[in-house]
Amino acid sequence: MSLQNLLKTLKTVKRSHRPNFSPTPKPYREITQIISKPLKPSSASKPLSATTTTFLSNLNPTTLLHVLTDPELKSSKCLRFFNFLLHNQSLLSFRPDLQAHLTLICRLLRERRFSDAEKTMKSDLVCQNPRYPFSVIASTVVNCCNDPKVIAKFFNSMLKVYSDCKLFDLVSQDFDYMKNNGIEIDERTCTVHLLALKSCDLLQLVLDFFYQMVESGIEVSVYSLTVVVDGLCWSGEVKRGRELVEEMIGRGIKPNIVTFNVMVNACAKRWNFEELDLVLLLMKKERVAFNDHTYKVLIDGFTSSGKVDAANKLVLEMHDKGLKVDTHLYNLIIDRYCRLGSMDGAMSMFGEMTDRSVFPNTDTYCALISGLCKAGEMGLAMAYVNMMQGKGMEPENVMFSMLIDGFCNKGMVAEAFEVQVLMEKKGFATDLTVCDKIVSGLCKLNRFEEAKRLLNVMVKRGATPEIASFTMPFDI
Template identity: 60%
Template sequence: MSIPNLLKTLKTVKGNRQSNPSSKPLVEIISTILAPAPFNSNESCFISQLKPHVLTSILSNPNLRSSECFHFFDFCLKNQPLMSFTPDLQAHLTVICRLLKARMFSDAASLLKTVSIDGNLRYPFAIIASTVESCCQERKVKVKFFNFMLTLYSEYGFFDSVSETFSYMKNNGIMIDEQSCTVHLLSLKGSNQMHLALDFFYRMLKSRLEVSVYSLTVVVDILCWNGEIKRGRELVEETLGKGIKPNIVTFNVMVSACAKRWNFEELDLILLLMEKEEVRFDANTYKLLIDGFTSSGKNETAKNLVMKMHDEGLKADPHLYNLIIRSYCKAGAIQSACLVFDEMSDRTVAPNSDTYWALIDGLCKVGDMGLAVEYVNGMQSKGIKMDEAIFNALADGFCERGMVDEAIELQIMMEKDGYQLNPSVCEKIVLELCKLNRTKEATMVLSILAKRGADLRRLIPTTLELI
């Protein structure tokens, strides 16, 4: 702040000498007050006897810059115990309006919060509205002020006050900023207020605001989150007639909700609507669909979508292939999973450790250990190291096939690499050894488990009896 400029403008305040209890001019005392050094008893006396009309004159002086006005008012608030009165609502609103006009929005919001939010609605909206009308004559500033009120009430969850502010602005011809309304919709979304959000959105439409697709998408998201996917689609269809065209983000919200809930009947209607509105899939649309189809076992549909992605020039990442391979393996369709793996190579999509884990785990579960080992070798040739999950899948597969020596060899390899077999796999190794009457080796495995702190009697009580 420029102190000299403040002092110059303060000279214009009428009656300043009459309201100064000391012999010094008002300008000189204000200069001392705003200086870094502590003020003396004369200046303290001035603050204590500052009159409301002098403060009002200072704050409303057009020659005083908004930043200087705010600095002085902030000083008065911080030293309020020394003052003979409390700055009233009009003083606050005068400064706030000046800050808004100067685009000092952060300072305006902070000061507005003290009179509207702090103390649980310190001043009701009706009082604030009537006061600002008397202290602010510039229409553009009023528009900023009331939109600020709407946003502030929304941010702190005073949704009834938001409704009151909205009605006041509409009834008094004060332009409502659609962005402020969107902020409110987001606040309602965060509070999961579906019905309030829908009602407010319809109020926006009836007020003839230029409602954006972003506001529409927020409301659709709230509806879908609450399972009202059909209502979300119907809202999109309804607003199409009002000139609000949904975009890919809007559709992806609905697609995601359908995919997660396996609501494929509604999904078909949404995809038809996308086609009608000529909204093309993006990479996220494909991901959402493939995730939903694989989780529900619709693997062929998911695989066809990956092929379609490539045809449209979109890159399908390994994660999407992994979803399909894992789903095929879960269904026991290992051959189909292997074909998808081969398709990855044809499409120059590099498999990662998750790809190999899904395929090797599936092969182990169906007992095709020879092919599983081949994929392990292929994985290692590409520089991908075996992890604990793959080790355990192999060991479990060996035990299920009675290949206990291979399982033990794998266990030794794991120990060297710093991994540990799952206790349940160790239990299977012990059981297989006992069946072959190799109790000494079984005891060695048990001792390894004991060193790890495993509860042996809980794990394999019948095996302990055999040993």
């Protein structure tokens, strides 16, 4: 017999000895019909077919697990089918158990459908009151999956879900379980938990969990350290934050500029300059250079506390380092010089600003003009008003009021009245107390007609004749 005839004979024998059975049909048609409908079918919807109803009534836990793990059925369809079963349990002869839930969740995680997996955990396993104790979940999930990477993702996802639901005791149980069983802990998930604790103002729990992270041996990032330092500084524990940073440096966790800026900002806002010096010294020791944000928070803190010369030096330092100095920073310093009555310093800073091609805005001129008006330098104040108008910026209500008040205080009532008239033409209402000063001054200058017109304006705005009449020698 030839080789070809031998092979042909063997194939015929193999076919004749095959067992005579038909494979178990896949329930795709029935499942497809189910998941194509809403989770809670309305009375107007088409009822399920008899085949599908029979399929559901004959469904059991073992069959359900086969469906959920069938590689030929997409995980998205498995999820929709499972959700349908949970919402229509009257159609079943059993209640899907924990193993079914975990089997589906592990499959979603294996296929990197992390959002769906976490939503399923939250709705089916946690809810408002945890349906299953953590110990039961932990002992069951290992029977549903033997992939170490999926198991690790499962417990890290559970930690995040517990944290989102503010079940912080369960977070600790989950973390301890992973640590004790050699399951890889995701540092980023732990950081999310630190943020959740911080948002609830649970500062001691933040510190406790952070130290758990450090002691567990996972590689703690500077971001996690910064979250904890920010929580301490926000609560006023700036010194404690700095000491934590120093401790972590000894453990190999290096702070970055963001970490330092958190501490610098806390010190500057609280005018805690003694602690600020220690933070800046630590920055220098760790060779972490200032960035533009560091300068901004320092300048803000120095100007608000009256340390204007120190703020001025920082601006010059920014220029030397090629950092951008915006108008707002100059305004802070100019405004503080003006409030302190140091108009020479304010105008010098204004000159520095224009020399550096940093353009002043309305706030810049408002600060300068306010300071000059208080100092009685009305000629210079009007010069800056003209300069401002020459650049296309017009005075507003507040600035007009400052000018009028300044002129009145200098006894320059005629000039105050001219500004008041201009102010009214531009649609701004003069403050009644300021008007009263002008009326009184006009009367002293025997300019009664002008005083009378202004008094009429005051009356229309609500001032009673009794209030203002003492300034006038005639009836309104």
